[in-house]
Amino acid sequence: MHEAPIDEATLIEKARAGDAGALEALVRRYMDDVYALALRILGDGDQAADATQNAMINAVKGLSRFRGDASFRTWILRIAANSAKSLGRRRTRRNEVALTLADNVAGEDADPATVATNRAEAERVTDLLRQLPPKQRMAVHLRANQGLSYAEIGEILECSEGAARVNYHLGIRRLRELTI
């Protein structure tokens, strides 16, 4: 018999009370989203991993300040965006994009043809996204890849819902121009 999954509000409450298991469950729950966003911002797997670790530590340190005004996912993604941008500003070499999204596509257990198609598609998308300004790139990723609403994207990018919508659509329009 399986245990019922613990709802997020309970996990947060327990984590804030010092429950290590609850805190680790929260970290595990958002690891993929945080890493994916960091990878889109930084374009490098190793740096995205560092940014993910920084973001998770910052989230743990700041958990007592989470008031629940936004969703926990939005809150932690905002921390992730800031951690990745901060790391990006600190990097000294500008041409070290060695590991790209193409090395991190899901479906490695699928058949070889599917894996090859996913890799090729992911590589193409990564190359295209790299040509967008940062806010458009993040808005496109958060909307198309993580399925966030414009209001949530606005909270993460620290802009209005309308600006998030415009950034997404400008980004998509630019990507379509690039693919013609």
Place this chain on the structure above:
Amino acid sequence: MTELVCAWVRDRLPPRSRDGLDVADAARLEQHLAGCADCRAEATLVGALAVPVTVPPELESHVLRAVRKQPALANGAGGIRHYAVAASFVFALLTGSLLWQQFGARPSPATIDGAVEAVLALPVGADALLHESGLQSLSEDELRTLLEELGS
């Protein structure tokens, strides 16, 4: 009119690729896509953008190790409670000292001893406010002197 429909469809392409739409919206959207090459092209692009990313397998254990080293976790719930009690004790003593300066109620040596122990027991970095105030960097003697000065 067509442009309005196209805008409605394009706004729903991300949820179509990720979590799906309700039956009515999905039917309306697919019907439009069948007859609109421009929206089909955008649907293909959005579908490609939705390709999920896999976290490197070693990252989770690496991050969890780093998280476990954070003071709040290293000390567990008991640590946090202990810290809160100690911080309250110090705050009460400092406040009491200020009140004494105003109204003449002097803290006893036993109270000072308790406060010194409480401050020394605070986990380093557990609280930004007290950490930044420098209280935790003081030696026992320095702390005792400060508290006595506040109470004298």
